[in-house]
Amino acid sequence: MSKGKDAQACKGVLDYLNRQNRPYSAIDIFNNLHKEYGKTAVEKACETLSEEGKISKKIYGKQKVFVALQSQFPDVDDTEMKEMDQKVAILSEQVQVKQEEVRKLEGEIKGFNSSISTEEAQKLTRELDHENQTLSLKIAKLKEGGNVISPQEKERVYSSRTKYVKEWRKRKRMGNDILGAILEGYPKTKKQLYEEIGVETDEDYNVAIPEI
Template identity: 55%
Template sequence: MTGSNTVTLGMSKSKDGDVGVAIEDYLNRANRPYSAIDVFNNLHKEFGKTAVVRALEDLAENGKIKEKIYGKQKVYFADQSQFPAVDESELKSMDAEINDLTGKLQMSQSTCKQQENELRKIDSSMSTEDAKQRLEQVNQEIQHNQERLTTIKSMTNHVTPQEKERIYANQTKYVKEWKKRKRMTMDIVNAILEGYPKTKKQLFEDVGLETDEEYNVTVPS
């Protein structure tokens, strides 16, 4: 029994050592700050979450990695002292490259968006067969309208410009009189309603007054 326990303990310590080595190697390679849950997920959950948290704390305590606390969040990252110092000009060059790549990315995204819009238009447009059918319908409509136009032009009972002007003048005159009489009628109705004990609708029924609205008629403007 004792031998069995010793083997199990040895395997456990070996596993703990593996997680520490794996985490330190990962943080050095990535050289970015991560939370414990980020490290756990980025290692594809190869180690248990508790083992990852414990290993991160041990590594930070031993000075192999660095730890920063932001509120309730702990962040771990590689010890920067092990990396060579970066020249200022190199940093500026990297910033310029980042800006250039960012601009290219934005242009690519814009181009991609335009192409997606064009693709949607193509998908929503008519097929060749539908276009042919629609063209045939339009041609039939054109032919029908041309026949109507020919018939109208051949008619002898055209209205002369003078007759047309006279009709329009009469319409204006009659509409004006219509509006005038309607206004006078409503003035009388409103005057009666001031001392009338019933509603306007009842008054109309009592005197037999018919309205435009009753017959869905609108006074031309």
């Protein structure tokens, strides 16, 4: 590497350490500078600056840590330290709150991603409506004394019933999972949530999922 690039890397590392005033390893500096300089260049700059007495180097076993010279910074009195500690405590609390909000939102997103889309639900509804109309017509004919259905048709009807009962259970479970995820971050009761978003349950109408 040319001397010019070496000098740029030294200046970049020195400016960064003075600005941050925190201990870092060479690899940390390399990553925090967004790989502006090569890894080898950063390591070499750290060693050069340390040898020139422009930064301090601490060795902990195999780990080398570099930090800005503390003599260049003004002393901080106890009052300032307490104020800083208070700010750190407040910011840490705010970070925890934000992390909790993110966790709840991620849970909601996961729930919604596992559910079917509006278009899919509308298509399924149309299919079920058509199936119900067909079966209703057949039932009406049977009540009027029409022909008895064949064993094959009877088997098909029972198979369809089993299919839709399973689908009913599946979608109810998915709906409960989504609502459960929302309730984790909802400040009120489940009943209040259902009333607020207009959810009507099977239980509201004394309906139970049939046995298969």
